Amino acid sequence: MTFAGWSTRWGLLVLILAAEFAVLEAGLRWHGGSEASPGFQSLFMQDARVGHRLRPDAATRYSTVEFSTDLAINAQGVRDDAPIGPKAPGEKRIVVLGDSLVMSVQVGLQDTFGKHLERILQADDPPVHWRVINAGVQGYGPVDELLFYRHVVQSFEPDLIIIVVFVGNDAVEAHDKATWLDAGAPVANDVAEVASTHFRRIVRASMVLQNVRLRWDLLKARFQGPGTERPLTSYLADPPEDVIDGFEVSRRAYGRIADEAAARQARTALVLMPARFQTDDADYGRLRDIVASAGGSLIRDAATDRFRTALAPLRLPILDLLPVLRAEPNRVELFFQRNVHLTPRGHRVVGQALADFVLALPRDPR
């Protein structure tokens, strides 16, 4: 074949691939059932003080094969239908800090455990006006939560701050952002960083490219073996250094939240949220085999135990949700099957456990 013939063929192939890229991009945007969809991504914005956060007054409908949820962000940038103004007399506020397990885009706002908690407390203590504020943000770890507390949540005048620690990945996320703990969120300034930010923006702008990136990350993780599949590393019999460091960074971040809250007469409590496989036997068996096949050893409750030990010096009240969830019948129905988040039933169970926990806390000295 001549050079011209090859050029024509390659040109045709590139043209067809580009056309198919456009069709897929349009299809994915229209279908939208992914966190990479523009609708879902419009819920987030960059913030120089905290990295990323929820965009005030954003709203979207998010649908996947497992759920369809209307999501609304209030003017203060948390998931809520109503704005958060000055605290009224007789009002008590609880702010729940955490990641996607708190934000809970899989269920309607009224079905989140925060709202269950609010209703139970209200029924238990009618004279007080209880308000539970969902301050969970997708992708947050302990350091993000500290920055979000410091720059946004403090102004909500909470009486109690509940930090939901997702034992599955909070240690590795804390390690990754350890430098933010003192310096705050970084601002891109050198050329390489700006170029990398620009590239990330391009990828973020395209659903096809975001999917490719997710695939690439997955592939990379598989090349590196289960020992470095990060959400599992906190459970390994012999955890890597970054995980050990992550527990320490988490303790410092939560300690600072508690100290800063205490300075404003607010109390802090910790809740340990297990990963799905800690309650789902089949899921555990699958992950244990994957890790074992590469020579690792997965200890089912190691991350919970390690967090409990790491956070003990803070002397904060701790609720471990693992025994609560494990005691439930039909435990596989507590988490969605295609993602690792709580189902409406899981939220009900957690809401009740939180209410029992909060009501059992020593009375507010004020």
Added chain:
Amino acid sequence: MVFTSLHFVAFFVVVYAAYRALPHRSQNWLLLAASYYFYAAWDWRFLSLLVGSTLVDFAVARTIARTDDPRRRKHLLWLSLAFNFGMLGFFKYFDFFAANLAALGEAIGWHLDPITLHVILPIGISFYTFMSVSYVIDVYRREIPTAPSLLDFALFVAYFPHLVAGPILRASLLLPQISQPRRISTRQIAEGLWLLGWGAFQKMFVADNLAGIVNSVFGASATPGGGDILVAVYAFAFQIYGDFAGYSNMARGMSKLMGIELNVNFRFPYFVTSPQAFWRHWHISLSTWLRDYLYIPLGGNRGSSLATKRNLLITMVLGGLWHGAAWTFVLWGVYQGVVLAVARIIADRGRKLAGAWQHVALGIAMFHVTCYGWLIFRAQTVGQLADFTGRLFAGPWLTAGAWNSLVLPLLLTVSPLLVVHTYQAVHDDELAVMRLPLPLRYAIYGAVFYLIVLFGNFEGAEFIYFQF
């Protein structure tokens, strides 16, 4: 080490690079070593079974070929059959029969301690046992000569592309290709790459994505409506097809890259209009094995009409049991046997179909007959089968959210397969795509590429047929 795992990709790249650089005999040694490594990657302990079976059948076949005494030949054949099926029976069915015997004893008032040994099923044992047995029988029947060397025979049994999930190859097809030097043509490389890509699409995009739909309905805690079950059974029909045909295509594809031709194992089985045709198009290597080594020796269709139907039933029940040690597989075999027998009665009495629409209607009806078989096959227990069968004909129809969680994903996953598949079926050739005009061909290559990359399962999910 499944074909869609990174471990296998790395393995194949290394083996293929070495293969292309070596002369013929060294290629065979390399392939044998690679095949044993491939098998040992699952569980090295079972390598001894594979090697043992190879040595026994090689020796027995050689002795049979050298012997003229019919009695001695027959004894040797029985020795091989007893060894192979004894091994298969122990590893695959011991626990099943022991547990059922104990249950039967309990039912009639005898307490028997069940002697279940929790035997682990060696992967691929059903496939390589059938291959090895067919070789000994073919030598016994004097249909083929013995393998020229132990190396060639060991490679015939263990050749990694077919080792754990077929196709169940005949010695008459594969042994000559192993014994003779192989030449790899450009056409074979192109076809091999297409079959690899298409097989990966069938497995990673179609089968693995449909698994979520199927599992959500057949899961232990699910209480689905009749419509949900119907959608899940449709999904399973394409899942098992994508899974198994995908594996077979990848096996054929990588073999073509090495200059070896394997037989076609699936020929558009959902486009047929009769049960007989289905078994000529589905898992062809197993159905022809059952035909040649079981159905015909039982008498085939040479006896009375009743005897033919009995032979069909026995063949299909044993075929069902081949798939696994569970009552649902036995029931599936019975169902297939009955369907074949009924179809034979209808064919004997019926008239020929004339119009295209009649063919389409019959095709749709046949697809649903097959799908009910898949419900039997996929049910976790006989109780679930009875429950789901009842629900199929009773309300509620689609449960809330089923459109988004079941119907839409099924349509989105199966549509791309069906578009290409229909074209291939019309031309009765999986390689027909390669003869399309360039823009259309590139469009299909591009779509297959994008769909695998964007939506394929990269977690190396195991193939359904590995458990058989």
